[in-house]
Amino acid sequence: MRAVVTVVGKDCVGILASVSAVCSECGVNITDVTQSILRDMFVMIMMVELADRSALLADFSGRLQKMGKDKGLRIQVMHEDIFNTMHRI
Amino acid sequence: MINAKDILETLMMIQEEHLDVRTITMGISLLDCIDPNVNAACTKVYDKICYKAQNLVKTGEQLEREYGVPIVNKRISVTPMAMIAAACPKDSPVLFAKALERAAQTTGVNFIGGYSALVHKGFGPGDRALIESIPEALSVTDHVCSSVNIGSTKTGINLDACKLMGRIVKQAAEKTADRNCIGAAKLVVFCNAPEDNPFMAGAFHGPGEPDSVINVGVSGPGVVSAAIQKAGNCNITEVADIIKKTAFKITRVGQLIAYEASKRLDVPFGIVDLSLAPTPAVGDSVAHILEAMGLQSVGAPGTTATLALLNDAVKKGGVMASSHVGGLSGAFIPVTEDAGMIDAARSGALTIEKLEAMTAVCSVGLDMIVVPGDLPAESISGIIADEAAIGMVNSKTTAVRLIPAIGKKVGEELNFGGLLGTGPVMPVNPNSPAAFINRGGRIPAPMQSLKN
Numbered sequence: 240m241r242a243v244v245t246v247v248g249k250d251c252v253g254i255l256a257s258v259s260a261v262c263s264e265c266g267v268n269i270t271d272v273t274q275s276i277l278r279d280m281f282v283m284i285m286m287v288e289l290a291d292r293s294a295l296l297a298d299f300s301g302r303l304q305k306m307g308k309d310k311g312l313r314i315q316v317m318h319e320d321i322f323n324t325m326h327r328i
Numbered sequence: 329m330i331n332a333k334d335i336l337e338t339l340m341m342i343q344e345e346h347l348d349v350r351t352i353t354m355g356i357s358l359l360d361c362i363d364p365n366v367n368a369a370c371t372k373v374y375d376k377i378c379y380k381a382q383n384l385v386k387t388g389e390q391l392e393r394e395y396g397v398p399i400v401n402k403r404i405s406v407t408p409m410a411m412i413a414a415a416c417p418k419d420s421p422v423l424f425a426k427a428l429e430r431a432a433q434t435t436g437v438n439f440i441g442g443y444s445a446l447v448h449k450g451f452g453p454g455d456r457a458l459i460e461s462i463p464e465a466l467s468v469t470d471h472v473c474s475s476v477n478i479g480s481t482k483t484g485i486n487l488d489a490c491k492l493m494g495r496i497v498k499q500a501a502e503k504t505a506d507r508n509c510i511g512a513a514k515l516v517v518f519c520n521a522p523e524d525n526p527f528m529a530g531a532f533h534g535p536g537e538p539d540s541v542i543n544v545g546v547s548g549p550g551v552v553s554a555a556i557q558k559a560g561n562c563n564i565t566e567v568a569d570i571i572k573k574t575a576f577k578i579t580r581v582g583q584l585i586a587y588e589a590s591k592r593l594d595v596p597f598g599i600v601d602l603s604l605a606p607t608p609a610v611g612d613s614v615a616h617i618l619e620a621m622g623l624q625s626v627g628a629p630g631t632t633a634t635l636a637l638l639n640d641a642v643k644k645g646g647v648m649a650s651s652h653v654g655g656l657s658g659a660f661i662p663v664t665e666d667a668g669m670i671d672a673a674r675s676g677a678l679t680i681e682k683l684e685a686m687t688a689v690c691s692v693g694l695d696m697i698v699v700p701g702d703l704p705a706e707s708i709s710g711i712i713a714d715e716a717a718i719g720m721v722n723s724k725t726t727a728v729r730l731i732p733a734i735g736k737k738v739g740e741e742l743n744f745g746g747l748l749g750t751g752p753v754m755p756v757n758p759n760s761p762a763a764f765i766n767r768g769g770r771i772p773a774p775m776q777s778l779k780n
Contacts, residue, residue, distance in 0.1 A: 243330065245339055273332055284332050293390050300393065315339065317396035319330065324584040325577045326334040
């Protein structure tokens, strides 16, 4: 399945590296990344592909959220269909 | 790649504006559980519910994780229990309520609805016994919800049932007086009850429904009020457009979840219910939407007009977002479950009379209103009859969920906690409708029923 990882929080060194490291550990392939810094806020949107298994998603999402908590970032992993359904007819 | 602005908008809706799927409700027919032996019937009821709904909660949690949208409740609705209990006339229907409670606990759902009777034209076998047992059934169970349909546009209003329900509502509160009268909060009296409503306490699985079905109720009043606030000082046509667009997005989420739940559970998709359901949380209030449109407080002159616009725009936006729309579909105005309504009721800005007018233009009725504990049963019956008349004449669903606060007077409060919230005891007109209610009989169906 394809999912969207969003990372929002105060900018600091190594955010992209830490998120990518978790992706790599979980065998999750990154297909696209955009990021921007608005004032001090770091916003990153990452498209990823992962095997269609609920347990994998839970593990991946759990690890990212834990890492996010340690660094004061808000990290969400969501199936891409939620965005496609809401914003496209 | 999906537009970054859209992604952030969705995140904002979920994280800041309380967008959620309020409920995935599985409707289950119990018609094949009818048995003259009450123990055999209760076993069949329990077994069928537990079999059909064994993966409901797990699937709901999975969807929640994958899509990142909170799914607040997982619920079950069943065939009106009076139909099942009618085959066991010598036994107490409460045994069925206990079977439902056990099934709710085993499956892990938040509520189970359908301890119900449909008596809009008269009492069938089993109906009276079930209705009489409602106060006890609701006091010995935690998850069971009950509803009674006492009128419809096609049949008129069963005034005998109105009279009976006035007493039953009061008894339901009395039997649970030590628990904030919670029994009455789990009991709804309907006119034109929908058979596919996923929302409690009025959900039941109508006899015309398939064996099992998935119905989904969306929510998101916070998202709508945030969108109106962002738009600033625009005219009311633009407000209606903003609500339509927002309702579309909210409903699409419901449709996605309903479709996925139906596929994974291998149960047919029934409907998405477009209702805007508030919670007592700040920022999740229907009253605040009306206030965002420009009212000083809900209850002010203009309230009915703003609510009518809201209700209509929600439907217009939502109907294109889902392949099947049903249930109650409109804005809910439960007093104790809505932070803005609670404030307005406390300050006296919102009265029962104004709420009654509002129910003519929105989806449900007088919902979660705390009334004085010494209010006579006939007055409750009168309120039920008034509300049913609005539903009957306007060909819409109306409902009454009043909570007589036993031992409390106007100005005191009941606090249920959780989604049911808290609310002040509201004053009711002291003049008695007893002679009218005691006439009994049936109010004839209105001209609106003659459509053929």
